Amino acid sequence: MKCVTARSLDLTFQTNDGPVHALKDVNLEIGKGEFVSFIGPSGCGKTTFLRCIAGLEQPTGGEISVNGMTPDAARKARAYGYVFQAAGLYPWRTIGGNIKLPLEIMGFSKAEQNARVTRVLELVDLAGFEKKFPWQLSGGMQQRASIARALAFDADILLMDEPFGALDEIVRDHLNEQLLALWARTEKTIGFVTHSIPEAVYLSTKIVVMSPRPGRITDVIDSPLPKERPLDIRDSPEFIEIAHRVRDGLRAGHIDE
Amino acid sequence: MKGSVGPVLAILAVLVAVWYAAAVPMNVKEVLTQAERDGAVIEPGSAAERRDVGRWALVFSNVENLGATWSSERSRLPAPHQVVAELWKSTWVEETTGRRGIVRSGSLSNRSLVYHGGVTLGATALGFVIGALAGVLLAVGIVYSRVMDMSVMPWAIISQTIPIVALAPMIIVVLYSIGLPGLFAKAVISAYLSFFPVVVGMVKGLRAPDHMQLDLMRTYSASKSDTFWKLRLPASVPYLFASLKIGIAASLVGAIVGELPVQRGGLGARMLGGSYYGQTEQIWAALFVAALMAAFLVWFIGWLERRTLRAMGVQA
Ligand SMILES: Nc1ncnc2c1ncn2[C@@H]1O[C@H](COP(=O)(O)OP(=O)(O)O)[C@@H](O)[C@H]1O
Ligand SMILES: [Mg+2]
Numbered sequence: 001m002k003c004v005t006a007r008s009l010d011l012t013f014q015t016n017d018g019p020v021h022a023l024k025d026v027n028l029e030i031g032k033g034e035f036v037s038f039i040g041p042s043g044c045g046k047t048t049f050l051r052c053i054a055g056l057e058q059p060t061g062g063e064i065s066v067n068g069m070t071p072d073a074a075r076k077a078r079a080y081g082y083v084f085q086a087a088g089l090y091p092w093r094t095i096g097g098n099i100k101l102p103l104e105i106m107g108f109s110k111a112e113q114n115a116r117v118t119r120v121l122e123l124v125d126l127a128g129f130e131k132k133f134p135w136q137l138s139g140g141m142q143q144r145a146s147i148a149r150a151l152a153f154d155a156d157i158l159l160m161d162e163p164f165g166a167l168d169e170i171v172r173d174h175l176n177e178q179l180l181a182l183w184a185r186t187e188k189t190i191g192f193v194t195h196s197i198p199e200a201v202y203l204s205t206k207i208v209v210m211s212p213r214p215g216r217i218t219d220v221i222d223s224p225l226p227k228e229r230p231l232d233i234r235d236s237p238e239f240i241e242i243a244h245r246v247r248d249g250l251r252a253g254h255i256d257e
Numbered sequence: 258m259k260g261s262v263g264p265v266l267a268i269l270a271v272l273v274a275v276w277y278a279a280a281v282p283m284n285v286k287e288v289l290t291q292a293e294r295d296g297a298v299i300e301p302g303s304a305a306e307r308r309d310v311g312r313w314a315l316v317f318s319n320v321e322n323l324g325a326t327w328s329s330e331r332s333r334l335p336a337p338h339q340v341v342a343e344l345w346k347s348t349w350v351e352e353t354t355g356r357r358g359i360v361r362s363g364s365l366s367n368r369s370l371v372y373h374g375g376v377t378l379g380a381t382a383l384g385f386v387i388g389a390l391a392g393v394l395l396a397v398g399i400v401y402s403r404v405m406d407m408s409v410m411p412w413a414i415i416s417q418t419i420p421i422v423a424l425a426p427m428i429i430v431v432l433y434s435i436g437l438p439g440l441f442a443k444a445v446i447s448a449y450l451s452f453f454p455v456v457v458g459m460v461k462g463l464r465a466p467d468h469m470q471l472d473l474m475r476t477y478s479a480s481k482s483d484t485f486w487k488l489r490l491p492a493s494v495p496y497l498f499a500s501l502k503i504g505i506a507a508s509l510v511g512a513i514v515g516e517l518p519v520q521r522g523g524l525g526a527r528m529l530g531g532s533y534y535g536q537t538e539q540i541w542a543a544l545f546v547a548a549l550m551a552a553f554l555v556w557f558i559g560w561l562e563r564r565t566l567r568a569m570g571v572q573a
Contacts, residue, residue: 054476056475082476084469090488092570092571102477104487105479105480105483106477
């Protein structure tokens with residue numbers, strides 16, 4: 001079954017400087033369990049597309065369905081967890097309290113909440129940090145906590161908008177490795193926005209290359225890399241070849257202008 | 258904290274010195290008149306002539322007769338030690354040895370600043386509670402209702418441009434004529450002054466969560482009340498305390514202003530009473546009690562703030 005299906009999706013923002021075509025004729029299918037990266041220059045509509053999947057934006061044309069439902073219905077059915085660029089943990093809640101936030105809103109019992117906090121903190125390697133406050137954690141740990149928060153209510157789609165964009169290279173490598181491990185363990189479907197070619201190639205089973213004005217998809221690359229990916233896979237010829245193709249796709253998008 | 262004690266004391270010393278210096282020319286005319294009566298030779302020789310001479314000139318031409326400017330009974334500007342003495346007299350001495358004091362009569366003396374301070378404190382507290390609650394409720398309305406956003410804020414601003422001294426007597430008369438007790442009238446004036454900073458601060462605080470935080474709540478399909486209780490309200494707490502500090506000081510001013518027209522006790526009554534009877538020491542003593550009370554109230558809110566924020570886990 002397809003997890004996300006977009007057919008000739010359009011989204012035009014009406015602004016004071018005239019219409020902005022954030023998405024134009026976007027067609028994409030994401031299968032269950034895939035790890036899909038969206039890559040492209042700023043303003044090409046990556047965030048907008050992710051927000052359409054999550055039902056945070058209303059498309060102005062075309063169709064989009066999530067798990068066979070409208071994005072709104074899918075959201076109410078707790079189909080996805082969303083991870084933003086900033087961890088956005090509430091400073092007045094402990095890490096455990098932050099993870100409980102969606103659980104409280106969704107009405108899980110106290111015992112269930114506690115069990116889930118323990119479980120997802122283990123998933124992101126933060127066991128024992130439940131009682132700490134966000135300021136006591138490093139940026140990378142905070143972002144892991146925010147991923148745990150998105151995982152807590154068993155959404156099977158994880159939407160991540162440049163989640164590691166604000167972190168330094170070393171922390172980022174580490175988190176990428178952990179994210180892959182987590183994906184393998186949980187079999188989630190992941191939509192992941194990034195600016196970084198190596199990150200996109202390293203993580204994804206499918207890479208969606210986009211270009212701006214109007215925001216559109218210029219290439220979709222299915223990665224031949226194996227599911228098992230040590231960090232040094234990035235030096236392999238296959239890896240470099242895909243990275244080349246992504247770079248070419250990005251460049252082609254620019255020449256069009 | 259420790260490092261700031263030195264500078265604070267230095268500034269205090271300067272203020273006290275300026276005060277003593279100012280007391281000399283302020284009180285010189287009355288003191289010279291008294292000295293003349295007691296047989297001293299004053300330059301120029303009659304009160305009528307002295308009226309047209311500058312205070313400083315009088316000070317310099319009568320240096321040897323200035324002794325009483327810091328101890329005169331009826332000074333225009335009493336010296337600091339006279340005010341301190343009056344403070345002592347109208348608190349401790351009055352209550353412990355006065356006929357109507359608590360020691361001898363079992364209840365606080367209506368001539369003591371402890372009693373009058375208590376009266377004002379009660380009105381301040383009641384008015385502050387009313388004002389803060391009204392401020393928070395209005396802010397919630399403004400944030401959640403477009404109509405209230407458009408309509409309430411302009412009126413709230415206009416309400417603060419009317420001089421409270423002009424408004425207070427009317428509020429008192431109206432509330433008194435419908436049979437409400439004086440405490441309530443004072444509390445209303447006090448609330449009238451304190452709700453405004455609370456509205457402004459709370460509106461800002463409730464709107465503090467950014468787009469991302471609100472979007473996060475949307476991804477959980479959170480209800481409006483969840484968003485309010487779990488996001489907007491906790492995010493507004495620091496803003497709330499900042500405006501409560503301003504609000505409680507405004508409440509105290511309101512209570513005092515409300516006590517001016519009605520001579521029924523309170524620090525405001527003591528201040529106005531003092532000016533009727535030329536009791537400047539009484540005015541200053543009441544002023545000092547008011548200032549100390551304001552400092553205490555603001556400190557108290559700050560203490561609550563620190564405790565609350567610490568309980569909320571915010572880094573000290
Ligand atoms: N709410 C909005 N109102 C108007 N224009 C918007 C809005 N959100 C995004 N845009 C515009 O849509 C385009 C795509 O934005 P976005 O999806 O954020 O790009 P990306 O995430 O790829 O950098 C940009 O030109 C941006 O200015
Ligand atoms: Mg973006």
